[in-house]
Amino acid sequence: MELVVFHGLIVAHILTGTTGAIAFWVPVIGRKGGTNHARWGRIFAYAMLATGSFAVAMSLMTLADPIGTHPHLEGQFDAAFLRGMFGWMMLHTGILTINLAWYGWLCITNKGRHAANRTWLNLGLQYLVMVAALACAVQGWLIGQPLMIGIAVVGIATGLTNLWFLHKPRVERQDWLKEHIKALVGAGISVYTAFMAFGSVRIFPEMALHPGMWSIPLIVGLAIIIWHRLAVERQARHRRQRLGAVA
Template sequence: MEYLLFEILIAAHIATGTAGAITVWVPILGRKGGETHRRWGRVFTVAMLVTGSLAVCMSVFTLIDPMATHPHLVGRFDAGFIRGIFGWMMLHTGILTINLAWHGWLVVRNGRRREKSREWRNLLLQPLVMLAALNCALQGLLIDQPLMIGIAFVGIATGATNLWFLYKPNPGPMDWLKEHLKALVGAGISVYTAFMAFGSVRVIPELALNPLMWAIPLATGVSIILYHWRRIDAQVRARQSALPRHAPATVR
């Protein structure tokens, strides 16, 4: 019964994750700010919130009984390894996905009104993802898995940069848009990482620990973020240069 429920969670996780992996490209590649962008952005956000929540549920099942939930790995890996990779690390990535999706949706909805994005769920998710990241790193040390330590830096950086945006003294005029982009593309990175790393365990289990499977989505996503950040900065500079300048005072 437990394994059947776990398999249902996996199927639902794959379905919502696939929806997110497809829909993320509509707002990334399409025209920004239009109705299509907003509509598919909402679909992507909901898909990521559900996908992350399902990942958390799957991680809890794994932590309780790692061998029963992963019978295809019996004889390949021990319980400590499965609990670490598919329990603690998946718990971290699930919380990370929820964090990025929720934060990214809030900041675009509220724009420059940062105080509205400082609602209790968003504030709770920041220390929560950092605690999950620190625990992931600790568990990686205990089972000698450096990948778990490396991925923990992403969670710590996410929580820290989100809090910095929410509380920094003098935000730029378009910082909210850059933050929205960072968070939701980051959520897209997480879903592709899950497909390439966790998903590969069903076919070739050893690939789940291959750093390349984690590096490809990360490098692609960071490149997208930096590209659009530069475009946003260029638009800000263009608007500032178009503003009328005060003529120098005439000496009589």
């Protein structure tokens, strides 16, 4: 029965993750601020919240019974490895995905109403992701898996930078848009990393810990974030110049 439930979570995780992975590109590539951007952005955010939730559920089951939930990997990896990679690290990435999707969604929903972003849930998710990251790093150190420590750095950085913005007393007009881009593209990096890394354990086990499997989504995602943040800054600069000319 446990395996049936676990497999059901995997199917749901793949379906919602695939939906998010496809929906991700419409707002990224398409016209900003239009109807399609809003519709597909909403689909992406909901899909990421669901995907992250399924990942958390799978990670908790793995922590409780690593071999029972991954019988096909018995003999290839020991229980400590499975508990670390599919338990602690998936717990961290699941919470990170939920964190980024929710934070990014609130940024676009509240826009200039900065104080409205400081809800107990949004603030709590920042501390939760950092606790999960620390647990992931410690477990990675204990079993000698530096990738777990590396991915934990992302969670710590996410929590700290999000808290810095949330508690920032004054924000510029374009700041919420930059945070929206950072968070939701970050969620996209998370889902593609999961496909590349966790998926490889099932299909190409020998590639599971290869840095290339982890670096491709990160490099592409960072390039997207930088490109769009620069575009936001250009628009803000042009807006200030027009206002200056009028004055």
